[in-house]
Amino acid sequence: MLFTQLILSLGGAVFSHAAAAPTRCSPSFITKPDLIGGSILNLQANEVHNYSAVSLAPGTNNGGRYTINFCNVTVTYTHPGWNDTVNTQVWLPLDDWNGRFQGLGGGGYATGFGSIYLTYAVAQGYSSASTDGGFATGATVIPTDLSWALSSKGNVNWFLFENYASKATNDMAIIGKQITNSYYGKAAKYSYFTGCSGGGRQGLMMAQTFPDAFDGILAISPAINLETFIPAGYWPEQVMNQNKYYPSPCEVEGFTKAAVKACDRMDGVEDGIISDPDICNFTAYSFVGQNFTCNGIRHSLTASGAQVVDAAWSGSGKEGWFGVNKDAAISSYYVPTTCSGNGSCHSSGAPLFGKWVSNLVAKDSDFAINNMTDAAFFKALHASTAQYSSFVGNVESDLSSFKANGGKMITWHGLADEAIPPNGTIKYYEEVLKNDPEAQDFYRFFEAPGVAHCYGGLGPIPNGAISQLVAWVEKDDAPATLHATNGNNNTARDLCPYPLQQKYAGGDARKPASFVCARRA
Numbered sequence: 001m002l003f004t005q006l007i008l009s010l011g012g013a014v015f016s017h018a019a020a021a022p023t024r025c026s027p028s029f030i031t032k033p034d035l036i037g038g039s040i041l042n043l044q045a046n047e048v049h050n051y052s053a054v055s056l057a058p059g060t061n062n063g064g065r066y067t068i069n070f071c072n073v074t075v076t077y078t079h080p081g082w083n084d085t086v087n088t089q090v091w092l093p094l095d096d097w098n099g100r101f102q103g104l105g106g107g108g109y110a111t112g113f114g115s116i117y118l119t120y121a122v123a124q125g126y127s128s129a130s131t132d133g134g135f136a137t138g139a140t141v142i143p144t145d146l147s148w149a150l151s152s153k154g155n156v157n158w159f160l161f162e163n164y165a166s167k168a169t170n171d172m173a174i175i176g177k178q179i180t181n182s183y184y185g186k187a188a189k190y191s192y193f194t195g196c197s198g199g200g201r202q203g204l205m206m207a208q209t210f211p212d213a214f215d216g217i218l219a220i221s222p223a224i225n226l227e228t229f230i231p232a233g234y235w236p237e238q239v240m241n242q243n244k245y246y247p248s249p250c251e252v253e254g255f256t257k258a259a260v261k262a263c264d265r266m267d268g269v270e271d272g273i274i275s276d277p278d279i280c281n282f283t284a285y286s287f288v289g290q291n292f293t294c295n296g297i298r299h300s301l302t303a304s305g306a307q308v309v310d311a312a313w314s315g316s317g318k319e320g321w322f323g324v325n326k327d328a329a330i331s332s333y334y335v336p337t338t339c340s341g342n343g344s345c346h347s348s349g350a351p352l353f354g355k356w357v358s359n360l361v362a363k364d365s366d367f368a369i370n371n372m373t374d375a376a377f378f379k380a381l382h383a384s385t386a387q388y389s390s391f392v393g394n395v396e397s398d399l400s401s402f403k404a405n406g407g408k409m410i411t412w413h414g415l416a417d418e419a420i421p422p423n424g425t426i427k428y429y430e431e432v433l434k435n436d437p438e439a440q441d442f443y444r445f446f447e448a449p450g451v452a453h454c455y456g457g458l459g460p461i462p463n464g465a466i467s468q469l470v471a472w473v474e475k476d477d478a479p480a481t482l483h484a485t486n487g488n489n490n491t492a493r494d495l496c497p498y499p500l501q502q503k504y505a506g507g508d509a510r511k512p513a514s515f516v517c518a519r520r521a
Contacts, residue, residue: 023047024183025071025092033075033178035171041085042076047094055119058105058196059220059412060463061455061486066123069094071183075175079167082159084134088172090179091118091128098125100470101180101188103173103214105199106133107454108143108352111168117194127188129176133168134160143198144351146359154363165391166209169202173213190473194466196220196454197420200411204428205394207409207443211402216473217409218466221417221454224395225321225424227388231361231381232321234353234369236311236334238377241370246345247305249338252331254292254301255284255309259326262286268504269514272458272488273450275502277325277415279521284310308335315421320381322421329418329452352419360384397431399443408472409443412462412482412495414451422447429498446482446495449502460487462495481517 023029025047032040049069056063071092078084089112104117111133121128135148149164151157173191181187193214195203200222206213223229240246263280264270274280284306291298312334315323324330331337333352339345349370358367361380372380402409411429413422429445450459462468462482471477481494491510496502496517507514 025073025094029183030073030179031182033077033175035077035174037079038077038086038171039080040075040077043073044076045071045073048072049094051119053115053119055116055123057120057124057463057466058107058117058194058199059218059454059461059465061461062463063120066119068119068122070122073179073183075179077171077175079159084159084163086131086134086163086168086171088129088131088168088175089114089118090176091122092180092183093122093125093127096125097127097184099189100126101177101191102126102128103169103176103191103193104128104130105169105193105195105202106130106143107195107197107199109146109149109164109355110143110198111164111202112172121194126192127176127180127184129172129179131168131172133163135164144355146355147365149359150363150365153365156360156363161391166202166205169206170210170213173206173210190215190470192216192218192466192469192473194218194220198223198226200224201226201392201394203409204411207399207402207407208394208396211399211407212405215407216469217407218469219409219411220465221413221420221422222394222411222425222428223420224393224428225389226392226394227384228381228393229321229421229424230353230356231384232316233334234350234357234377235316235320236308236330237347237350237354237370238372238374239308239311240335240337240347241372242374243304243307245302245304245308246337246347247302247308247335248294248345249331250292250294251299251301251305252309252335252337253329254290254299255287255305256327256330257292258287258290258301259284259313263326267449269509271450271491271509272327274325274327274415275449275504280326282326284313316378316381320378322423322427324418324421325415327416327450327457329416329457332418332453334418356384360388395428395431397428397435399432399439400436403436403439403442407442408469410446410465410469410472410479410482411443412446412448412465414448414453414457414459416450416457416459417453419453426498433499440497441478444479445498447498447501448482448484448495449493450487451484458488458491460484460491460493483512 052067073090106112112130200219203217203219267275312330313323336348413425462484468479500517503518
């Protein structure tokens with residue numbers, strides 16, 4: 001859900017603006033969008049030449065530095081009575097427009113990442129759009145910040161929250177397509193949406209709520225059931241606070257390595273990946289007493305550490321949500337501990353999960369979340385589900401309107417996702433198939449073994465998923481598999497459409513031909 005390290009590393013952008021001669025990239029040439037329920041406050045437009053930035057597409061690991069020339073349009077608007085100010089950026093290639101529009105999602109508690117995704121999209125020829133939702137976002141903001149969600153202590157800013165949940169994303173689609181039409185003098189032939197994590201949730205939300213907005217949607221690792229899995233993700237932190245035991249990152253990693261060692265070969269090939277998490281039935285307690293090394297010193301895995309790790313693996317039980325799989329790097333979000341030189345360890349407070357509880361459940365940014373009893377934790381979890389599911393649950397399984405409009409959608413989710421439990425996405429897709437047994441005609445879901453959140457991990461990543469979506473939308477070439485590359489040791493594999501499962505058939509495990517798509521056991 002977070003792209004913090006990536007965001008903080010994307011510096012060095014170079015701007016070179018064209019001379020102020022009149023061009024079609026000017027406010028006098030571009031018509032202000034017509035936005036129902038919105039009032040346009042300002043439209044700025046200028047040509048940008050030789051803009052250079054590191055960029056990538058959502059859910060990929062093959063980004064790089066791109067230099068582009070584009071018309072930079074910023075539309076500032078408000079929803080009368082809401083007291084909000086929203087900025088939507090639309091970047092339009094000066095040359096070699098491919099005739100398509102692409103809306104881009106965000107992640108964490110941000111509706112968009114601006115240039116981080118826009119640069120790559122324009123480099124591929126798309127006219128593209130991103131929205132700030134009416135609150136701070138972009139490369140200088142860590143998207144765990146939720147202070148914008150409170151208008152004051154005890155009071156949620158429901159207008160900004162609705163922007164975050166849905167409205168700003170649909171506005172972006174409307175504005176982006178109208179600006180594209182005005183600038184080029186013709187509408188985009190096809191429109192697409194691409195996003196991962198929070199952006200994946202935005203994609204599913206658009207298919208469910210605004211089914212005529214996009215022809216194709218790529219919704220990666222979607223943060224659906226946000227109101228439940230986010231507070232439920234605080235459960236390992238709650239266990240640590242109650243027991244006053246904070247396992248070192250080395251111990252947490254020791255449990256993960258032990259689980260991978262125990263379950264890796266169950267799928268027939270030793271590659272550090274647990275391809276079939278359902279048959280990895282060990283608990284963390286199974287590994288208590290095994291040795292691990294930290295800074296050259298040998299230690300043993302503890303029962304107290306097992307209780308914390310098992311809280312991440314198993315989830316918060318019937319009262320909560322799914323856990324993450326056992327090859328996920330849980331020290332990133334679920335058990336984020338650090339240790340001092342004297343060996344004492346503490347937690348960072350799991351900001352992704354904790355800030356939701358403090359800001360949106362307690363409605364107090366200073367709430368003493370580390371002092372909650374277990375009863376208070378589950379009460380907060382229930383309250384979150386009750387208050388916010390209609391906004392950010394986004395699990396409507398009836399996609400008949402999207403289907404009727406000719407829409408096509410692809411979702412993939414890394415099975416080693418360390419932020420969003422993939423079983424939530426699996427559960428949702430099963431509900432879609434239950435509602436429409438022929439849903440694969442327009443919507444396909446793919447598991448990505450060994451892939452972490454949006455990118456990373458040992459497993460190969462379907463970097464070309466957007467191209468396969470385009471082929472499906474424009475040529476009716478449905479993806480029998482998703483081609484995944486850039487895995488550990490130059491591994492490439494084909495991801496299988498659910499409910500089929502990737503199975504090792506023999507041969508070089510780095511090559512796609514060594515795997516087949518088979519029925520689940």
